[in-house]
Amino acid sequence: MVDIRLPIGLMFSIVGLIISVFGFFTRSDSGMYAKSLGINVNLYMGILMLVFGLFLLYMARRKKKK
């Protein structure tokens, strides 16, 4: 039908990119990250999701080639 990894991978790549960029630009806002114990959780979660999304896209593409 359609490889489900494609839409999921695409969504996490987009959301991951947005959140990590947002995290990068807010990195000096210590007031905002006081809640998260001083950790720039946007940057880390964003990168994690971006990597996860790209991994799914890669897996879907690899299967298609076969």
Add this chain to the structure above:
Amino acid sequence: MKVDLSWIDYLIMLIYFLFVLGIGWFLRKFMKNANAFLEAGRAMPAWVAGLAFISTNLGALEVMGMTGSGMKYGMLTTHFYWIGAIPAMIFLALFMMPFYYGSKARSVPEFLKLRYDEKTRGLNAILFAVMTILASGISMYALAILMENVLGWDFNVSLWISALIVLGYTYLGGLSSAIYNEVLQFFIIVLGLLPLAVLSLKDIGGWAGLKSHLAPIAFSHGYAADTFTTTWKYTGSAAANPMGVEWYGIFFGLGFVLAFGYWCTNFLIVQRAFAAESKTAARKVPLIGALPKMFIPFLIIVPGVIALALFNDPSKGFTLPLDASGQPIYDYTIIMLLKQYLPAGVLGLGITALLASFMSGMAGNVSAFNTVWTYDIYQSYIRPATGDEEADGKHYLRVGRIATIFGILLSIASAYIASKFGNIMDFLQTIFSMINAPLFAVIFLGMFWKRTTGHAAFTGLLLGFIAALLHHGLTVPAGATTLVKGGWIAVLHTYPVEMAQNFWTAIIAFTVSTVITIGLSFATRKLKSDEELKGLVYSLTPREIDDKSLPWYERPAGLAILVSVVAIVLTVIFW
């Protein structure tokens, strides 16, 4: 207690909405007949159906309820996972799925028709349809009221928008769309709640810090120091643990009757396995689902346990809204934790995770409802198939789509009834939740004892349900203030906590149903021949052996061993 969301939080939600609707839109062109729409064409790979299997169960009430229970009962809440789900899922996969899938039944009621007779199917189909609508209405209500109180969203707006999005993608792409979206929602829930789990545990000083925070709280309740961070250790007597149940109550009530009733017979759940591409894939579905299921407590229960420590430490500034009697409202635990730890950005992701959990549960209800309505009620009693497969497929596709719209509208109606008459809805839901235990008794006996007859099954199902009602009407949990909790006939027995009452209601329903079905099976004539029961009953079905050429992790038995080992290790670590 209001939480303010910023533009980025709304942006993430919007992207999520576009993707779930987009998946439905993309799949709509594959929906050529009822089989594609209601059964996903039986073409799902095992891992897709397996993640959908677990995602459907991870609805809004599950996430909110389990975090709340974590705060209330501590790590004992994990009994709902490690003993209260895993053994039942393994049993479903190894022993029941060959008959479910092999029978070609399109629903659990239809299996009852094939194994027993029309009346048993009819009774189950109608009870199931009503229960499904109630359940989705109640979870919709719970979510909308949470969003209103915490995010300041209008109750009506969030109710209708979330319902219409679910309608959109299930109407367009049917069960395939529900399943695909459940996989997406599964990952959103996990990744959305992950930062919360990590940050809250870090804040409290890790596992050791959590234990030392909870010791004085346990003492003040009269429990041993590590009661809230252990699972089986203090279940020797009901008075020594906050759940108020002994180990055998947990083992038989939760681990056997409730768990097997829910996981092995609830069509909402097993429908995901019915959609798998082959019998072996269908058998792997519950096992693939069980692997992440075992770790979900770390995402939703452990933060709840941490919330108990935070709530009792004023320096943390963690609050929960209180009810009229001054007790914290536990359902708010998860969203107040999100507010406590997550800055704009990941906060939007966390709220999206809650919305995703709501949608996965609701889509599960709707896609199970439209299948049971179309096949077990409409096709059986209103318009039987004509024999022209092509025309029938189109006709029932249309009926399935209309049933989807009606299912959602009825859920919305029941959400409004819940908002006006919450007690009545709670009561109805309690009553209808009592159908699972007798149903498990009847299906189990049907699969493993060829003598079981249709008359016996029907009577066993009905009387098991009535026995559950009587038990609920004659007992109350301590401190109950409304008749909704029980005792609406008379009060013969008082249970220390509501959970103990629930466990015993299920045990009694199961026992009555089993005894009656066995007794009447001897007294009534067997109407189906051995030939008709082939593929439906264990002793009349040729044994199948797993394909030995597959590696162990591709075989149901190999996966079952892996799941058991992990569950045992987790149980021992958190004993």
